[in-house]
Amino acid sequence: MMSDLIYKPIRELHSLIVKKKISPIEITTTFLDRLEELSPVYNSVVTVVRNTALEEAKVLEKEALQGSIRGLLHGIPYGAKDLLATKSGIPTTWGAECFKKRCFNYEATVISKLRLRGAVLIAKLAMIELAGGMGYYQPNASFTGPCKNPWNIEAWSGGSSSGSGSAVGAGLVPFAIGSETWGSILSPANNCGVTGLRPTFGRVSRFGSMPLSWSLDKIGPLALSSDDCGIVLENISGKDPNDDSSQNEIFKYSDHPPVKGKLAVITEAVKEADTDVQENFIESISVLKTWFDIEEIKIPEFPYHEATRIIMLSESASIFEDFTEQGLADTLTAPEDKYGPYARTSILAKDYIKALRIRKLTNKEVIPIIKNFDAVIAPTRNSAATGISENFRGATKGSGKDVMGAIGNLLGLPAVSIPNGFTTNKLPTGLQIMGIPNSENTILSIANKFQNEVPWHKYHPGNLTPPDGGGE
Amino acid sequence: VNFAKDQSNTHHNRSVLCRMRSLIHSNFKISYLNYEFHMEDELKFSLDFITNKYSLMADEEQKIALKESLCQLQKDVSVLRDYALPYEVSATSIFSYLNHSEFED
Numbered sequence: 001m002m003s004d005l006i007y008k009p010i011r012e013l014h015s016l017i018v019k020k021k022i023s024p025i026e027i028t029t030t031f032l033d034r035l036e037e038l039s040p041v042y043n044s045v046v047t048v049v050r051n052t053a054l055e056e057a058k059v060l061e062k063e064a065l066q067g068s069i070r071g072l073l074h075g076i077p078y079g080a081k082d083l084l085a086t087k088s089g090i091p092t093t094w095g096a097e098c099f100k101k102r103c104f105n106y107e108a109t110v111i112s113k114l115r116l117r118g119a120v121l122i123a124k125l126a127m128i129e130l131a132g133g134m135g136y137y138q139p140n141a142s143f144t145g146p147c148k149n150p151w152n153i154e155a156w157s158g159g160s161s162s163g164s165g166s167a168v169g170a171g172l173v174p175f176a177i178g179s180e181t182w183g184s185i186l187s188p189a190n191n192c193g194v195t196g197l198r199p200t201f202g203r204v205s206r207f208g209s210m211p212l213s214w215s216l217d218k219i220g221p222l223a224l225s226s227d228d229c230g231i232v233l234e235n236i237s238g239k240d241p242n243d244d245s246s247q248n249e250i251f252k253y254s255d256h257p258p259v260k261g262k263l264a265v266i267t268e269a270v271k272e273a274d275t276d277v278q279e280n281f282i283e284s285i286s287v288l289k290t291w292f293d294i295e296e297i298k299i300p301e302f303p304y305h306e307a308t309r310i311i312m313l314s315e316s317a318s319i320f321e322d323f324t325e326q327g328l329a330d331t332l333t334a335p336e337d338k339y340g341p342y343a344r345t346s347i348l349a350k351d352y353i354k355a356l357r358i359r360k361l362t363n364k365e366v367i368p369i370i371k372n373f374d375a376v377i378a379p380t381r382n383s384a385a386t387g388i389s390e391n392f393r394g395a396t397k398g399s400g401k402d403v404m405g406a407i408g409n410l411l412g413l414p415a416v417s418i419p420n421g422f423t424t425n426k427l428p429t430g431l432q433i434m435g436i437p438n439s440e441n442t443i444l445s446i447a448n449k450f451q452n453e454v455p456w457h458k459y460h461p462g463n464l465t466p467p468d469g470g471g472e
Numbered sequence: 473v474n475f476a477k478d479q480s481n482t483h484h485n486r487s488v489l490c491r492m493r494s495l496i497h498s499n500f501k502i503s504y505l506n507y508e509f510h511m512e513d514e515l516k517f518s519l520d521f522i523t524n525k526y527s528l529m530a531d532e533e534q535k536i537a538l539k540e541s542l543c544q545l546q547k548d549v550s551v552l553r554d555y556a557l558p559y560e561v562s563a564t565s566i567f568s569y570l571n572h573s574e575f576e577d
Contacts, residue, residue, distance in 0.1 A: 135541065215565065303555055306548040313545070327529045339534040342526050343541035346518040347549070354552045356563035 024075030074118035083210035108208025125163030132160035134340030141334035158191035165192035175223035191385035193428030197229035201412025205240030226447030256441035258374035269378035280421035304406035313344035380430030
């Protein structure tokens with residue numbers, strides 16, 4: 001195993017491949033071996049895809065030897081949340097016991113795009129059953145068991161892209177693909193000390209991905225840095241005729257300098273956070289103040305949480321209608337998920353439509369306020385990772401409120417979460433940078449600046465870091 | 473597994489009877505003038521409806537938890553209903569306002 005490849009950024013791995021210092025087969029084998037050895041400790045993987053990965057790596061190796069490189073992802077291994085359809089007999093389980101042997105004869109657009117760009121799928125990663133859509137409130141809500149945090153196996157990885165956060169944080173994959181309806185990329189990024197990017201709604205095709213809510217679902221990367229996230233986003237975004245919501249615009253990643261030099265803080269998004277989280281956030285502000293004016297703002301009062309919840313519950317009631325009527329919820333792992341889908345079947349059409357109308361008005365009122373700034377910043381979550389057996393909804397003060405998450409997901413806004421320090425219990429915390437629709441280059445460049453100045457993202461769990469790999 | 477079909481008419485009839493009984497015993501006052509229940513009536517109706525509909529799929533403990541879920545749902549719904557909106561505000565899809573280049577950076 002070539003341990004010096006672990007925790008290396010994509011550009012560095014790419015450079016080693018281009019210079020023929022490592023081959024796609026060597027790098028793929030290194031990560032496959034590491035996955036097989038360590039993933040059972042963390043419950044972070046559903047299926048390791050050794051054979052197809054090595055076949056693909058062989059083709060990529062031949063191309064590399066001929067000097068034909070497809071791009072920055074040529075020969076780079078990755079993992080995908082197990083809600084993205086894969087063919088070739090690789091199961092797609094959605095984290096649910098009743099689907100654990102289910103195989104599709106087509107694949108998700110994201111998987112096809114990454115293959116075309118030379119990335120090698122080496123694992124389907126663990127997730128909360130049905131992406132957490134049945135209302136789970138504790139980590140043991142997946143048929144693969146509770147996914148553990150690379151910083152402390154007694155702590156939770158976050159969800160629902162649990163394996164994506166945990167595997168990147170443990171150095172089992174250079175990057176991973178996750179999805180977010182509300183919090184499912186940013187929460188594992190926060191808990192596992194990695195960088196997670198929730199793209200603008202419609203940036204990335206959802207074709208072949210398990211739907212939870214048609215108007216809220218987004219797909220995005222979790223990686224070791226914001227630069228890695230930008231590289232991956234460029235390779236997975238774009239119009240897809242199979243997904244009506246996908247945007248026409250082509251996303252070209254560039255370190256786009258923020259133009260206004262102004263950041264906003266929504267007061268309400270900070271005041272309920274734990275003390276350690278607040279202190280790390282204040283430290284982050286002191287770093288960002290080098291380049292930005294930072295202004296505290298108030299946003300108009302809208303029922304953000306209620307509208308987002310009603311939209312998600314109504315759309316998921318329709319998506320999972322057959323599942324619910326057939327009594328399949330009873331096969332789910334978490335006790336609370338077994339009855340989770342029933343209450344939402346009573347939502348009236350007029351209430352769903354009211355939520356959509358509120359979304360429209362919110363968009364009209366809130367976007368112009370955010371537009372005065374390069375981005376809005378806040379702690380990613382109110383707390384660091386909670387315990388592996390803990391009810392996370394009641395574990396910390398204010399844990400039920402997620403103003404940034406409610407607004408961001410309701411309006412389809414992009415956000416990146418980057419590590420910004422540790423708690424006294426040595427668990428990572430995150431800084432969230434959220435922008436207006438399609439402002440990924442702006443928020444990523446703010447994150448890049450931060451990560452160049454204070455490289456919290458280069459800290460990795462000591463027990464997982466190879467010698468000379470720069471651990472904690 | 474097609475649970476609903478396996479239970480066929482027996483389940484259906486039982487469900488209809490249960491719902492009728494619940495309605496009879498719960499003193500529902502439905503106003504045909506405004507088509508609105510009071511929220512507490514609506515919660516009771518929803519609870520009866522849901523627990524009867526899924527009576528074979530949820531045990532007693534789950535039905536109690538289900539009531540809590542419904543209460544939370546009713547709270548959310550009440551907040552939305554209390555939020556006054558002019559009728560000009562339609563329910564335009566999120567797709568339509570994001571799928572253009574106005575915001576491109």
